[in-house]
Amino acid sequence: MSDGRKQPLIVMAAGGTGGHMFPAQSLAEHMLRAGWRVKLCTDARGARYTGGFPHTTEVEQIASASFSRGGVAAKMLAPFRIFSGTLAATWRMWRDRPDVVIGFGGYPTIPSLTAAWILRLPRAVHEQNGVLGRVNRFFAKRVNAVACGTWPTDLPEGIEGYHVGNPVRAAVAERAGAGYIPPGDYPMSILVIGGSQGARILSDVVPPAIASLPMDVLRNIRVAHQARGEDLNRVAAYYAEEGIDADVQEFFGDVPTRMSEAQLIISRAGASSIADISVIGRPSILIPYAAATGDHQTANAQALKGAGASILVPESRLNHTALSEQIETIMTNPQGASQMSRAALSCAMPDATQDLANLVQFIAQKGTA
Known part of the structure; x- marks a missing residue:
């Protein structure tokens, strides 16, 4: 990997809902087992979901904002918060030089993905849904790959998606195909x-x-x-x-x-x-x-x-x-x-985490201009 480091670094950015954080958690679990250093960037809402992440995941809260939430004042302040978060993310990435940056959707990913674009770092987004969220749609043409959890996914013209499925947490994977007890005259x-x-x-x-x-x-x-x-x-x-x-x-x-x-x-x-x-x-x-x-x-x-x-x-x-x-x-x-x-x-894609990991490792090895 780059710079001769013993441990490659992946930066994951995810918004503050389980829908964004759970796939990120699954990838974090996998990449840590594979010997990577993992850093998660999110906001205060997302930090509520970090309890299930492996304790070796480095968690950073970063300033960001949504243009669609809050009152008039909050919406007016949104670009300044995003700009502040982007400056902080750019400085950190310039210092740490991550091998790859991946966003999982939600406005808290804006600073990290923007910083990765500015520094020309290998970068990707993972879209869990069959329709791209606003942030992922904006970045779809500014990343090296768009990984799709649901297929087909409605993508912008000219964008090719990689159908990897939606990674599930280790606690879910451990129960894959668990025996089903059908309904009956019992609890x-x-x-x-x-x-x-x-x-x-x-x-x-x-x-x-x-x-x-x-x-x-x-x-x-x-x-x-x-x-x-x-x-x-x-x-x-x-x-x-x-x-x-x-x-x-x-x-x-x-x-x-x-x-x-x-x-x-x-x-x-x-x-x-x-x-x-x-x-x-x-x-x-x-x-x-x-x-x-x-x-x-x-x-x-x-x-x-x-x-x-x-x-x-x-x-x-x-x-x-x-x-x-x-x-x-x-x-x-x-x-x-x-x-x-x-x-x-x-309908299950139990190898989704592995497939997503393969994609981000390929992007990291290939690099970007």
């Missing part, structure tokens, strides 16, 4: 995960949908429900009033374990959630987030839907009566649920 688990955005509608609709199940199904159900902080108490109270065994938390640190134990997953159609569902292999009901940029969550869900692994419910048609019927259909049909589990596995 069954439903996992409800809503992501960091747009989870409120799941908290509004899913509890009454579960409560409406026939009693011979409901008496066996236990629920693990991820809800936003402001919704926690009312969701937990509703389940308790209905006599439903439910664990309601703002964030589950053991989602891979809960997923492998579930008979059914009800989820938004975020790219990382879909990758986890596919690798572990579980039936799902997917409810794409209607406000997602370019309706990318609907694009994300197409493979699972097409394979017969998932029921796709547009948010505009989501109501507790219809959702209850869909839950009942899966939870009373062990043969069909088992088939959905196998279909989910058929």
Whole structure:
């Protein structure tokens, strides 16, 4: 690698949501095992997700901002924060000379990718969704490679994407293809995960949908429900009033374990959630987030839907009566649920982390002008 260093360095930049951070975590785990030094650049929101990263990952918080969030003052200050962050990132990269820089999307990646472009360092972006996010779309023509997690991905004209899939964390990979126990007359688990955005509608609709199940199904159900902080108490109270065994938390640190134990997953159609569902292999009901940029969550869900692994419910048609019927259909049909589990596995790309690592190593070795 460059400069004769014993340890090559990769700088990863990722925005402050699980959808961006989980693939970065997976790549960090892999590159550290391969003998690389790994540095993660993110903002305060992203720093909340760094607890799962290997402790040898160097984490740097960097100034950045979004032009689409906050009030008028925040939007006016955004370019100055981005400029400040870019100066800091450029200085650090000039000093450290990373072998490759990769962005995983989100506005906190702007300073690092801009610095890599200024210094002409090898650089790439990884897009988890079937539609490029705003930041990745901007940088698509300014990087050496665009790695795609979902295929097909809507790319700018003239840009070639590399379909590597969405890397999953080691905790998910360890449960790849975990044996599925189909629904039956015994305790069954439903996992409800809503992501960091747009989870409120799941908290509004899913509890009454579960409560409406026939009693011979409901008496066996236990629920693990991820809800936003402001919704926690009312969701937990509703389940308790209905006599439903439910664990309601703002964030589950053991989602891979809960997923492998579930008979059914009800989820938004975020790219990382879909990758986890596919690798572990579980039936799902997917409810794409209607406000997602370019309706990318609907694009994300197409493979699972097409394979017969998932029921796709547009948010505009989501109501507790219809959702209850869909839950009942899966939870009373062990043969069909088992088939959905196998279909989910058929959509998995368990080698995504290795393929992404191969791509970034190739870019690093090739260098850039």
